[in-house]
Amino acid sequence: MLTKAWWRRAATTTALITAAVLPAVSATAIADPAPPPAPAQQARPAGTTFAEPHSGLPAPPAVGVVRTELTGLPVASPHSMNGYSRAKFPHWIKQHGECDTREVVLARDGVDVKQDEKCRAIAGTWFSEYDAKVFHASGQLDIDHIVPLANAWRSGADDWTTPERRAFANDLVHSQLIAVSGSSNRQKGDKSPDQWAPPRHAYWCTYARAWTDVKHRYHLNVTEPEKAKLGEMLDTCEE
Template sequence: MLERGEPGEAAATATPDAGPQASTGQAPSLRELPEPPDAVKARELLADLVVADEDDVPGYSRAKFPHWITQSGTCDTREVVLQRDGQDVVQDDQCRAVSGTWYSEYDGLTIDSASRIDIDHIVPLKEAWRSGASQWTTPERRAFANDLTDSQLIAVSYSSNRKKGDKDPDNWKPSLKSYWCTYSRAWISVKATYHLTANPAEAAALAEMLDTCAT
């Protein structure tokens, strides 16, 4: 889940794909992950998740979820999310963010250096492994780890990301309670999209977090 790897793990790498040359310059002023379903729909999706105790399947490795892959030209998934989630982001000719600001939704920090930003997997890679991804093919895990379509990837402070680790919502929640609604909706949406299970305590925590959504 951590851009630089979970504690004690090395970050995975991937072979670049071919593609058109990436553009450089100022990025659009966007600061949000793809919108998850609203609270009503999220409750329906939560009710439909298979609730089961997690199986700590041996053999997990970040290398089984290849990332960050090239999305276009020299731009990999990390750089795409940095551009998407930042304000006034400027990239060099290798698509690296050289300036800009990022607001971390988890803890409310505003950060002016890309080196202090992690790209978080809302549903961590190891959590996905425990709840069904151990049965996937490598291409399926690759798609999950680089998903720019669903509400799965978000730029946040590295400090909040390291505190989160591979914990589910029963064991970790954003320190900003105002983000619990969006976070729970995103988590539920990703689990539903990828047909992943939820353990009982996780499901209860998600229901509690959905209670913070405005009615």
């Protein structure tokens, strides 16, 4: 069962995500301290262009580190979905001014992104890493949780508090959120890698590193088939 001590040990990391918008919430993120979000994640005045190259998904650790993380992940049967609701993972909270988590990720993952006064992406170009599709309208993109909320619930998040789930659902520091095509996100649903993997095999290495690292940092379980598939996907990495 998830203990509360590891949440307290990670107060520094959580402050990067929640201090500006959740001053009354106690520390809820986990893992080692990480650098603050890249400049492209900051809100910009309406109509400005993000001239710098897009930073994309925060880079997961190198494959050698991730293999060690994978070895240490606890293997367990999926928990019951009784009581699950997406509302128990409050997401798309305000991050900067009018910018919520979705808009921050759209700005981060796109090229030449322009926002209106409400921080909505009104122009830009996005490449969906899952299926290699290119988009010029933000409405065609979904913000995917690399480890889906329902999968996290079955893996141990059913024992978390709401603030802990909110930190997980809005994690901009670790490799948990990415802008992808709506169609690929719907195909994925809440499936684990043994049930669904990106059709673009060139992304398998990054996807497996990201999935494994998120589960490691949040002390979540994996199933035997999930762990085996992650190992297979990590084999596509160049070491």
